[in-house]
Amino acid sequence: xxxxxxxxxxxxxxxxxxxxxxxxxxxxxxxxxxxxxxxxxxxxxxxxxxxxxxxxxxxxxxxxxxxxxxxxxxxxxxxxxxxxxxxxxxxxxxxxxxxxxxxxxxxxxxxxxxxxxxxxxxxxxxxxxxxxxxxxxxxxxxxxxxxxxxxxxxxxxxxxxxxxxxxxxxxxxxxxxxxxxxxxxxxxxxxxxxxxxxxxxxxxxxxxxxxxxxxxxxxxxxxxxxxxxxxxxxxxxxxxxxxxxxxxxxxxxxxxxxxxxxxxxxxxxxxx
Amino acid sequence: xxxxxxxxxxxxxxxxxxxxxxxxxxxxxxxxxxxxxxxxxxxxxxxxxxxxxxxxxxxxxxxxxxxxxxxxxxxxxxxxxxxxxxxxxxxxxxxxxxxxxxxxxxxxxxxxxxxxxxxxxxxxxxxxxxxxxxxxxxxxxxxxxxxxxxxxxxxxxxxxxxxxxxxxxxxxxxxxxxxxxxxxxxxxxxxxxxxxxxxxxxxxxxxxxxxxxxxxxx
Numbered sequence: 001x002x003x004x005x006x007x008x009x010x011x012x013x014x015x016x017x018x019x020x021x022x023x024x025x026x027x028x029x030x031x032x033x034x035x036x037x038x039x040x041x042x043x044x045x046x047x048x049x050x051x052x053x054x055x056x057x058x059x060x061x062x063x064x065x066x067x068x069x070x071x072x073x074x075x076x077x078x079x080x081x082x083x084x085x086x087x088x089x090x091x092x093x094x095x096x097x098x099x100x101x102x103x104x105x106x107x108x109x110x111x112x113x114x115x116x117x118x119x120x121x122x123x124x125x126x127x128x129x130x131x132x133x134x135x136x137x138x139x140x141x142x143x144x145x146x147x148x149x150x151x152x153x154x155x156x157x158x159x160x161x162x163x164x165x166x167x168x169x170x171x172x173x174x175x176x177x178x179x180x181x182x183x184x185x186x187x188x189x190x191x192x193x194x195x196x197x198x199x200x201x202x203x204x205x206x207x208x209x210x211x212x213x214x215x216x217x218x219x220x221x222x223x224x225x226x227x228x229x230x231x232x233x234x235x236x237x238x239x240x241x242x243x244x245x246x247x248x249x250x251x252x253x254x255x256x257x258x259x260x261x262x263x264x265x266x267x268x269x270x271x272x
Numbered sequence: 273x274x275x276x277x278x279x280x281x282x283x284x285x286x287x288x289x290x291x292x293x294x295x296x297x298x299x300x301x302x303x304x305x306x307x308x309x310x311x312x313x314x315x316x317x318x319x320x321x322x323x324x325x326x327x328x329x330x331x332x333x334x335x336x337x338x339x340x341x342x343x344x345x346x347x348x349x350x351x352x353x354x355x356x357x358x359x360x361x362x363x364x365x366x367x368x369x370x371x372x373x374x375x376x377x378x379x380x381x382x383x384x385x386x387x388x389x390x391x392x393x394x395x396x397x398x399x400x401x402x403x404x405x406x407x408x409x410x411x412x413x414x415x416x417x418x419x420x421x422x423x424x425x426x427x428x429x430x431x432x433x434x435x436x437x438x439x440x441x442x443x444x445x446x447x448x449x450x451x452x453x454x455x456x457x458x459x460x461x462x463x464x465x466x467x468x469x470x471x472x473x474x475x476x477x478x479x480x481x482x483x484x485x486x487x488x489x490x
Contacts, residue, residue: 042355043429044355044428046431046432067413072359073359073360073361073392074361075360076360076361113413115409116407116409116415116473117388117390117409118388118390118409119361119390120390123361200453201453201454202453202454203453210432249359249392249405250429250471252417252471252473253455253456253473
Protein backbone atom coordinates (compact mmCIF):
# COMPACT_ATOMS: atom_id res chain seq x y z
CA UNK A 1 0.00 0.00 0.00
CA UNK A 2 2.82 2.30 0.92
CA UNK A 3 4.63 1.55 -2.37
CA UNK A 4 1.46 2.17 -4.33
CA UNK A 5 1.07 5.56 -2.64
CA UNK A 6 4.63 6.56 -3.51
CA UNK A 7 4.13 5.35 -7.07
CA UNK A 8 1.02 7.48 -7.43
CA UNK A 9 2.83 10.53 -6.01
CA UNK A 10 5.69 9.99 -8.49
CA UNK A 11 3.31 9.68 -11.43
CA UNK A 12 1.42 12.80 -10.33
CA UNK A 13 4.67 14.79 -9.97
CA UNK A 14 5.92 13.73 -13.38
CA UNK A 15 2.59 14.66 -14.91
CA UNK A 16 2.76 18.13 -13.37
CA UNK A 17 6.30 18.63 -14.65
CA UNK A 18 5.29 17.50 -18.12
CA UNK A 19 2.33 19.89 -18.16
CA UNK A 20 4.57 22.78 -17.07
CA UNK A 21 7.11 21.99 -19.80
CA UNK A 22 4.45 21.82 -22.48
CA UNK A 23 2.95 25.08 -21.27
CA UNK A 24 6.27 26.94 -21.28
CA UNK A 25 7.08 25.61 -24.75
CA UNK A 26 3.72 26.82 -25.98
CA UNK A 27 4.31 30.22 -24.34
CA UNK A 28 7.69 30.53 -26.07
CA UNK A 29 6.14 29.54 -29.36
CA UNK A 30 3.44 32.15 -28.88
CA UNK A 31 6.08 34.75 -28.07
CA UNK A 32 8.05 33.89 -31.20
CA UNK A 33 5.04 34.24 -33.42
CA UNK A 34 3.98 37.58 -31.85
CA UNK A 35 4.80 40.54 -34.08
CA UNK A 36 8.07 42.29 -33.22
CA UNK A 37 7.77 45.83 -31.96
CA UNK A 38 10.37 48.57 -32.36
CA UNK A 39 10.81 51.16 -29.61
CA UNK A 40 13.27 53.36 -27.74
CA UNK A 41 16.54 51.50 -27.78
CA UNK A 42 19.32 52.99 -25.71
CA UNK A 43 22.60 53.34 -27.55
CA UNK A 44 25.28 51.90 -25.32
CA UNK A 45 28.80 53.20 -25.42
CA UNK A 46 31.68 51.22 -26.86
CA UNK A 47 31.03 47.50 -26.89
CA UNK A 48 34.51 47.28 -28.38
CA UNK A 49 37.14 49.45 -29.99
CA UNK A 50 39.25 48.04 -32.79
CA UNK A 51 42.36 49.63 -34.27
CA UNK A 52 43.12 48.57 -37.81
CA UNK A 53 46.65 49.38 -38.91
CA UNK A 54 47.41 49.21 -42.56
CA UNK A 55 49.94 49.96 -45.23
CA UNK A 56 47.18 50.94 -47.61
CA UNK A 57 43.48 51.77 -47.44
CA UNK A 58 40.94 52.37 -50.16
CA UNK A 59 37.58 53.85 -49.24
CA UNK A 60 34.63 53.94 -51.61
CA UNK A 61 31.68 55.81 -50.27
CA UNK A 62 28.72 57.84 -51.34
CA UNK A 63 25.66 59.34 -49.67
CA UNK A 64 22.41 60.43 -51.22
CA UNK A 65 22.67 63.95 -52.64
CA UNK A 66 22.87 66.42 -49.79
CA UNK A 67 23.02 63.66 -47.21
CA UNK A 68 19.91 63.06 -45.12
CA UNK A 69 18.20 64.62 -42.11
CA UNK A 70 19.22 63.21 -38.73
CA UNK A 71 16.26 64.05 -36.49
CA UNK A 72 16.77 62.53 -33.08
CA UNK A 73 14.48 64.11 -30.51
CA UNK A 74 10.83 64.25 -29.57
CA UNK A 75 8.66 66.67 -27.62
CA UNK A 76 8.38 64.33 -24.65
CA UNK A 77 7.23 61.17 -26.47
CA UNK A 78 8.70 57.75 -25.72
CA UNK A 79 9.45 54.72 -27.90
CA UNK A 80 9.57 56.87 -31.02
CA UNK A 81 12.20 55.28 -33.25
CA UNK A 82 9.45 54.50 -35.80
CA UNK A 83 8.03 58.04 -36.02
CA UNK A 84 11.58 59.47 -35.97
CA UNK A 85 12.70 57.27 -38.85
CA UNK A 86 9.50 58.26 -40.65
CA UNK A 87 10.20 61.94 -40.00
CA UNK A 88 13.67 61.56 -41.46
CA UNK A 89 12.16 59.83 -44.51
CA UNK A 90 9.53 62.56 -45.00
CA UNK A 91 12.11 65.33 -44.57
CA UNK A 92 14.39 63.53 -47.02
CA UNK A 93 11.77 63.19 -49.76
CA UNK A 94 10.47 66.76 -49.23
CA UNK A 95 13.42 67.85 -51.37
CA UNK A 96 11.98 65.90 -54.33
CA UNK A 97 8.25 66.19 -53.61
CA UNK A 98 7.41 69.69 -52.55
CA UNK A 99 5.22 70.31 -49.53
CA UNK A 100 5.56 66.94 -47.98
CA UNK A 101 6.26 69.26 -45.08
CA UNK A 102 4.14 72.34 -45.76
CA UNK A 103 5.84 75.76 -45.73
CA UNK A 104 9.20 74.36 -44.80
CA UNK A 105 12.29 73.17 -46.61
CA UNK A 106 14.39 70.81 -44.51
CA UNK A 107 17.42 71.55 -46.63
CA UNK A 108 19.51 74.53 -47.50
CA UNK A 109 18.01 76.01 -50.66
CA UNK A 110 21.34 77.20 -52.00
CA UNK A 111 23.33 74.03 -51.58
CA UNK A 112 20.61 71.41 -51.46
CA UNK A 113 22.15 69.83 -48.37
CA UNK A 114 19.87 68.88 -45.51
CA UNK A 115 19.86 70.51 -42.12
CA UNK A 116 20.97 67.96 -39.63
CA UNK A 117 17.87 68.34 -37.46
CA UNK A 118 15.32 71.06 -36.86
CA UNK A 119 12.62 69.92 -34.49
CA UNK A 120 10.89 73.29 -34.37
CA UNK A 121 9.73 72.73 -37.94
CA UNK A 122 9.48 68.95 -38.06
CA UNK A 123 7.66 68.24 -34.80
CA UNK A 124 4.27 68.42 -36.59
CA UNK A 125 5.44 65.63 -38.92
CA UNK A 126 6.61 63.54 -35.98
CA UNK A 127 3.33 64.02 -34.13
CA UNK A 128 1.25 63.10 -37.17
CA UNK A 129 3.33 59.98 -37.81
CA UNK A 130 3.09 59.09 -34.11
CA UNK A 131 -0.69 58.86 -34.56
CA UNK A 132 -0.69 57.28 -38.02
CA UNK A 133 1.79 54.60 -36.97
CA UNK A 134 -0.25 53.90 -33.81
CA UNK A 135 2.89 54.35 -31.76
CA UNK A 136 2.56 52.82 -28.29
CA UNK A 137 -0.86 51.36 -29.14
CA UNK A 138 -1.03 47.70 -28.26
CA UNK A 139 2.56 47.68 -27.05
CA UNK A 140 5.70 49.78 -26.88
CA UNK A 141 6.69 51.53 -30.08
CA UNK A 142 5.47 50.28 -33.45
CA UNK A 143 5.35 47.05 -35.40
CA UNK A 144 6.74 46.79 -38.92
CA UNK A 145 3.20 46.87 -40.29
CA UNK A 146 2.34 49.94 -38.19
CA UNK A 147 5.40 51.78 -39.52
CA UNK A 148 4.75 50.91 -43.14
CA UNK A 149 1.02 51.61 -43.04
CA UNK A 150 1.44 54.85 -41.10
CA UNK A 151 4.11 56.22 -43.42
CA UNK A 152 2.11 55.13 -46.47
CA UNK A 153 -0.94 57.00 -45.16
CA UNK A 154 1.14 60.16 -44.62
CA UNK A 155 2.31 60.06 -48.24
CA UNK A 156 -1.15 59.08 -49.55
CA UNK A 157 -2.70 62.13 -47.87
CA UNK A 158 -0.33 64.23 -49.96
CA UNK A 159 -1.05 62.48 -53.24
CA UNK A 160 1.95 60.16 -53.22
CA UNK A 161 2.52 56.44 -52.68
CA UNK A 162 5.41 54.41 -51.28
CA UNK A 163 6.44 51.02 -52.54
CA UNK A 164 8.47 49.06 -50.04
CA UNK A 165 11.01 47.15 -52.11
CA UNK A 166 12.96 44.55 -50.17
CA UNK A 167 16.67 45.27 -49.75
CA UNK A 168 17.45 42.06 -47.86
CA UNK A 169 17.67 38.36 -48.57
CA UNK A 170 17.34 35.88 -45.74
CA UNK A 171 17.65 38.77 -43.26
CA UNK A 172 20.94 39.82 -44.83
CA UNK A 173 21.23 43.34 -46.20
CA UNK A 174 21.89 43.34 -49.94
CA UNK A 175 24.80 45.76 -50.52
CA UNK A 176 24.20 46.07 -54.27
CA UNK A 177 20.55 46.99 -53.72
CA UNK A 178 21.65 49.63 -51.22
CA UNK A 179 24.23 51.02 -53.64
CA UNK A 180 21.65 51.24 -56.40
CA UNK A 181 19.14 52.93 -54.09
CA UNK A 182 21.62 55.53 -52.81
CA UNK A 183 22.73 56.38 -56.34
CA UNK A 184 19.06 56.89 -57.23
CA UNK A 185 18.66 59.16 -54.15
CA UNK A 186 16.42 56.79 -52.27
CA UNK A 187 16.68 55.85 -48.61
CA UNK A 188 16.39 52.38 -47.09
CA UNK A 189 14.53 51.64 -43.88
CA UNK A 190 16.12 49.03 -41.60
CA UNK A 191 14.26 47.02 -38.97
CA UNK A 192 16.75 45.54 -36.48
CA UNK A 193 16.82 43.57 -33.26
CA UNK A 194 19.51 44.34 -30.65
CA UNK A 195 22.84 44.76 -32.38
CA UNK A 196 25.51 47.28 -33.24
CA UNK A 197 26.34 50.38 -35.15
CA UNK A 198 29.83 51.68 -35.81
CA UNK A 199 31.63 54.97 -35.44
CA UNK A 200 34.66 55.06 -37.73
CA UNK A 201 37.60 57.38 -37.22
CA UNK A 202 40.12 57.32 -40.03
CA UNK A 203 43.67 58.49 -39.46
CA UNK A 204 46.77 58.44 -41.62
CA UNK A 205 47.81 54.84 -41.19
CA UNK A 206 45.16 53.40 -38.93
CA UNK A 207 41.43 53.38 -38.39
CA UNK A 208 39.65 53.25 -35.05
CA UNK A 209 36.37 51.36 -35.28
CA UNK A 210 34.11 51.90 -32.28
CA UNK A 211 31.37 49.32 -32.06
CA UNK A 212 28.36 50.58 -30.14
CA UNK A 213 25.42 48.49 -29.00
CA UNK A 214 21.79 49.29 -29.63
CA UNK A 215 20.02 47.64 -26.76
CA UNK A 216 16.61 46.94 -28.25
CA UNK A 217 14.59 46.55 -31.44
CA UNK A 218 15.11 49.61 -33.58
CA UNK A 219 14.19 51.29 -36.87
CA UNK A 220 16.61 53.54 -38.75
CA UNK A 221 17.23 54.89 -42.23
CA UNK A 222 20.22 54.16 -44.43
CA UNK A 223 21.29 56.90 -46.85
CA UNK A 224 24.83 56.03 -47.89
CA UNK A 225 27.15 53.15 -48.61
CA UNK A 226 30.81 52.62 -47.81
CA UNK A 227 33.39 49.99 -48.64
CA UNK A 228 36.71 50.10 -46.76
CA UNK A 229 39.54 47.90 -48.02
CA UNK A 230 42.63 47.60 -45.84
CA UNK A 231 45.97 46.29 -47.06
CA UNK A 232 48.69 45.02 -44.78
CA UNK A 233 51.46 43.45 -46.80
CA UNK A 234 49.89 40.78 -48.97
CA UNK A 235 46.80 40.56 -46.77
CA UNK A 236 43.64 42.53 -47.29
CA UNK A 237 40.35 43.00 -45.52
CA UNK A 238 37.08 44.40 -46.84
CA UNK A 239 34.35 45.93 -44.69
CA UNK A 240 31.00 46.98 -46.10
CA UNK A 241 28.68 49.45 -44.42
CA UNK A 242 25.63 51.57 -44.97
CA UNK A 243 25.53 55.01 -43.40
CA UNK A 244 22.53 55.42 -41.15
CA UNK A 245 20.39 58.08 -39.57
CA UNK A 246 19.93 56.31 -36.25
CA UNK A 247 17.37 58.67 -34.74
CA UNK A 248 19.75 59.07 -31.82
CA UNK A 249 21.73 62.17 -30.97
CA UNK A 250 25.19 60.68 -31.06
CA UNK A 251 27.29 59.76 -32.95
CA UNK A 252 26.62 62.01 -35.93
CA UNK A 253 28.39 59.64 -38.30
CA UNK A 254 27.00 56.17 -37.76
CA UNK A 255 27.36 53.08 -39.89
CA UNK A 256 25.63 49.73 -40.00
CA UNK A 257 27.66 46.74 -41.11
CA UNK A 258 26.29 44.80 -44.05
CA UNK A 259 27.13 41.41 -42.52
CA UNK A 260 25.31 42.18 -39.23
CA UNK A 261 23.13 39.32 -38.06
CA UNK A 262 20.39 41.32 -36.35
CA UNK A 263 18.47 42.50 -39.40
CA UNK A 264 14.79 41.62 -39.48
CA UNK A 265 13.87 43.42 -42.69
CA UNK A 266 15.02 46.24 -44.97
CA UNK A 267 13.10 48.13 -47.67
CA UNK A 268 14.00 50.72 -50.24
CA UNK A 269 11.41 53.49 -50.09
CA UNK A 270 10.28 54.04 -53.68
CA UNK A 271 8.08 57.15 -53.76
CA UNK A 272 5.91 58.12 -56.69
CA UNK B 273 14.57 19.00 41.00
CA UNK B 274 17.49 20.39 38.99
CA UNK B 275 20.80 19.15 40.20
CA UNK B 276 22.24 22.63 40.40
CA UNK B 277 19.51 23.51 42.84
CA UNK B 278 20.61 20.78 45.28
CA UNK B 279 23.57 22.65 46.66
CA UNK B 280 21.54 25.82 47.07
CA UNK B 281 18.76 23.92 48.71
CA UNK B 282 21.13 22.40 51.24
CA UNK B 283 22.66 25.80 51.91
CA UNK B 284 19.27 27.19 52.73
CA UNK B 285 18.75 24.69 55.53
CA UNK B 286 19.72 25.15 59.15
CA UNK B 287 23.22 24.27 60.15
CA UNK B 288 22.36 20.89 61.66
CA UNK B 289 20.33 19.82 58.70
CA UNK B 290 23.04 21.03 56.37
CA UNK B 291 25.45 18.62 58.06
CA UNK B 292 23.01 15.72 57.64
CA UNK B 293 22.16 16.54 54.09
CA UNK B 294 25.78 17.02 53.07
CA UNK B 295 26.54 13.67 54.68
CA UNK B 296 23.81 12.07 52.65
CA UNK B 297 24.11 14.02 49.45
CA UNK B 298 27.59 15.35 49.88
CA UNK B 299 29.15 13.91 46.76
CA UNK B 300 26.24 14.90 44.68
CA UNK B 301 26.20 18.42 46.04
CA UNK B 302 29.95 18.66 45.54
CA UNK B 303 29.56 17.56 41.99
CA UNK B 304 26.79 20.11 41.68
CA UNK B 305 29.05 22.86 42.81
CA UNK B 306 31.81 21.79 40.49
CA UNK B 307 29.47 21.58 37.53
CA UNK B 308 28.04 24.97 38.36
CA UNK B 309 31.53 26.39 38.48
CA UNK B 310 32.43 24.82 35.14
CA UNK B 311 29.21 26.06 33.59
CA UNK B 312 29.93 29.56 34.86
CA UNK B 313 33.41 29.37 33.39
CA UNK B 314 32.02 28.18 30.04
CA UNK B 315 29.48 30.96 30.03
CA UNK B 316 32.18 33.42 30.89
CA UNK B 317 34.45 32.21 28.07
CA UNK B 318 31.58 32.28 25.60
CA UNK B 319 30.71 35.80 26.65
CA UNK B 320 34.29 36.83 26.11
CA UNK B 321 34.36 35.22 22.66
CA UNK B 322 31.07 36.77 21.64
CA UNK B 323 32.17 40.16 22.90
CA UNK B 324 35.43 39.86 21.00
CA UNK B 325 33.59 38.86 17.82
CA UNK B 326 31.08 41.68 18.17
CA UNK B 327 33.87 44.15 18.82
CA UNK B 328 35.71 42.94 15.74
CA UNK B 329 32.63 43.36 13.55
CA UNK B 330 32.10 46.81 14.96
CA UNK B 331 35.67 47.81 14.24
CA UNK B 332 35.47 46.45 10.69
CA UNK B 333 32.13 48.16 10.10
CA UNK B 334 33.47 51.47 11.38
CA UNK B 335 36.60 51.16 9.26
CA UNK B 336 34.61 50.34 6.14
CA UNK B 337 32.25 53.23 6.76
CA UNK B 338 35.14 55.61 7.20
CA UNK B 339 36.93 54.33 4.13
CA UNK B 340 33.87 54.45 1.92
CA UNK B 341 32.93 57.89 3.20
CA UNK B 342 36.40 59.22 2.51
CA UNK B 343 36.50 57.66 -0.92
CA UNK B 344 33.06 58.86 -1.92
CA UNK B 345 33.63 62.36 -0.53
CA UNK B 346 36.94 62.70 -2.27
CA UNK B 347 35.36 61.43 -5.52
CA UNK B 348 32.05 63.33 -5.40
CA UNK B 349 31.11 62.35 -8.95
CA UNK B 350 27.67 61.17 -10.01
CA UNK B 351 28.07 58.64 -12.79
CA UNK B 352 25.45 57.66 -15.30
CA UNK B 353 25.62 54.58 -17.40
CA UNK B 354 24.19 54.30 -20.86
CA UNK B 355 20.47 54.45 -21.11
CA UNK B 356 20.04 56.28 -17.79
CA UNK B 357 19.92 59.66 -19.51
CA UNK B 358 17.10 60.62 -21.86
CA UNK B 359 16.91 63.76 -23.95
CA UNK B 360 14.05 66.16 -24.57
CA UNK B 361 13.56 69.25 -26.62
CA UNK B 362 13.58 72.59 -24.85
CA UNK B 363 12.73 76.08 -26.02
CA UNK B 364 15.35 77.50 -23.65
CA UNK B 365 18.65 78.17 -25.37
CA UNK B 366 21.95 77.40 -23.71
CA UNK B 367 22.53 81.15 -23.39
CA UNK B 368 19.20 81.57 -21.55
CA UNK B 369 19.93 78.53 -19.42
CA UNK B 370 23.29 79.99 -18.42
CA UNK B 371 21.74 83.33 -17.48
CA UNK B 372 19.64 81.53 -14.87
CA UNK B 373 22.69 79.93 -13.23
CA UNK B 374 25.08 81.46 -10.73
CA UNK B 375 28.00 79.76 -12.51
CA UNK B 376 29.35 81.17 -15.74
CA UNK B 377 28.33 78.96 -18.65
CA UNK B 378 29.86 79.46 -22.06
CA UNK B 379 27.87 79.16 -25.27
CA UNK B 380 28.14 79.72 -29.01
CA UNK B 381 26.34 82.94 -29.85
CA UNK B 382 25.17 81.84 -33.30
CA UNK B 383 21.43 82.06 -32.70
CA UNK B 384 20.99 84.87 -35.20
CA UNK B 385 23.55 83.75 -37.73
CA UNK B 386 22.80 80.06 -38.32
CA UNK B 387 19.62 78.97 -40.10
CA UNK B 388 18.82 76.12 -37.78
CA UNK B 389 19.65 75.36 -34.20
CA UNK B 390 18.05 73.21 -31.57
CA UNK B 391 18.56 72.71 -27.86
CA UNK B 392 18.01 69.52 -25.92
CA UNK B 393 18.20 68.70 -22.23
CA UNK B 394 19.72 65.42 -21.06
CA UNK B 395 17.90 64.39 -17.88
CA UNK B 396 17.89 61.49 -15.45
CA UNK B 397 15.09 59.48 -13.85
CA UNK B 398 14.65 62.20 -11.19
CA UNK B 399 14.10 64.78 -13.92
CA UNK B 400 17.42 66.41 -13.03
CA UNK B 401 19.07 68.11 -16.00
CA UNK B 402 22.48 66.55 -16.42
CA UNK B 403 23.59 68.32 -19.57
CA UNK B 404 22.45 70.74 -22.25
CA UNK B 405 23.12 69.89 -25.89
CA UNK B 406 22.91 72.58 -28.53
CA UNK B 407 23.35 71.82 -32.22
CA UNK B 408 23.83 74.44 -34.89
CA UNK B 409 22.99 72.89 -38.24
CA UNK B 410 24.66 74.69 -41.05
CA UNK B 411 23.82 71.69 -43.19
CA UNK B 412 24.11 67.94 -42.71
CA UNK B 413 27.58 68.39 -44.05
CA UNK B 414 28.43 71.15 -41.59
CA UNK B 415 27.24 71.37 -38.04
CA UNK B 416 28.57 72.09 -34.60
CA UNK B 417 27.23 70.36 -31.54
CA UNK B 418 28.04 71.64 -28.07
CA UNK B 419 27.30 69.70 -24.88
CA UNK B 420 27.77 71.40 -21.50
CA UNK B 421 27.87 69.32 -18.34
CA UNK B 422 28.72 70.12 -14.71
CA UNK B 423 31.92 68.43 -13.56
CA UNK B 424 30.03 66.52 -10.86
CA UNK B 425 28.49 64.36 -13.55
CA UNK B 426 30.00 61.74 -15.80
CA UNK B 427 28.08 60.01 -18.56
CA UNK B 428 29.40 56.87 -20.27
CA UNK B 429 28.54 58.03 -23.76
CA UNK B 430 31.01 60.92 -23.51
CA UNK B 431 33.92 58.75 -22.38
CA UNK B 432 35.49 58.77 -25.83
CA UNK B 433 36.29 62.47 -25.28
CA UNK B 434 38.78 61.38 -22.62
CA UNK B 435 41.06 59.86 -25.23
CA UNK B 436 41.37 62.69 -27.76
CA UNK B 437 44.89 62.68 -29.09
CA UNK B 438 45.84 66.33 -29.70
CA UNK B 439 45.94 69.27 -27.33
CA UNK B 440 46.24 73.02 -27.63
CA UNK B 441 46.48 75.79 -25.07
CA UNK B 442 43.99 78.59 -25.64
CA UNK B 443 44.96 82.22 -25.07
CA UNK B 444 43.48 82.15 -21.57
CA UNK B 445 45.45 79.08 -20.56
CA UNK B 446 42.58 76.63 -20.94
CA UNK B 447 43.64 73.33 -22.52
CA UNK B 448 41.64 72.20 -25.53
CA UNK B 449 41.95 68.54 -26.51
CA UNK B 450 40.78 67.34 -29.90
CA UNK B 451 40.97 64.59 -32.49
CA UNK B 452 40.70 65.02 -36.24
CA UNK B 453 38.79 62.17 -37.85
CA UNK B 454 37.77 61.44 -41.44
CA UNK B 455 35.37 64.31 -41.79
CA UNK B 456 34.89 65.71 -38.35
CA UNK B 457 36.68 66.95 -35.27
CA UNK B 458 35.77 66.19 -31.68
CA UNK B 459 37.04 68.49 -28.97
CA UNK B 460 36.78 68.99 -25.24
CA UNK B 461 37.77 71.52 -22.59
CA UNK B 462 36.91 72.29 -18.98
CA UNK B 463 36.22 75.71 -17.55
CA UNK B 464 35.07 76.84 -14.11
CA UNK B 465 33.43 73.61 -13.05
CA UNK B 466 31.94 72.56 -16.38
CA UNK B 467 32.96 70.19 -19.16
CA UNK B 468 32.38 71.28 -22.76
CA UNK B 469 32.19 68.60 -25.48
CA UNK B 470 32.18 69.77 -29.08
CA UNK B 471 31.64 67.92 -32.33
CA UNK B 472 32.42 69.71 -35.58
CA UNK B 473 30.91 67.79 -38.49
CA UNK B 474 32.13 68.35 -42.01
CA UNK B 475 35.49 69.87 -41.24
CA UNK B 476 39.02 68.76 -40.49
CA UNK B 477 40.24 72.30 -39.94
CA UNK B 478 41.73 72.42 -36.45
CA UNK B 479 42.26 76.19 -36.68
CA UNK B 480 38.55 76.66 -37.20
CA UNK B 481 37.91 74.65 -34.07
CA UNK B 482 40.39 76.70 -32.03
CA UNK B 483 38.97 79.99 -33.29
CA UNK B 484 35.43 78.88 -32.56
CA UNK B 485 36.26 77.78 -29.03
CA UNK B 486 38.20 81.00 -28.36
CA UNK B 487 35.13 82.99 -29.39
CA UNK B 488 33.15 81.37 -26.59
CA UNK B 489 35.30 83.23 -24.05
CA UNK B 490 34.71 86.68 -25.60
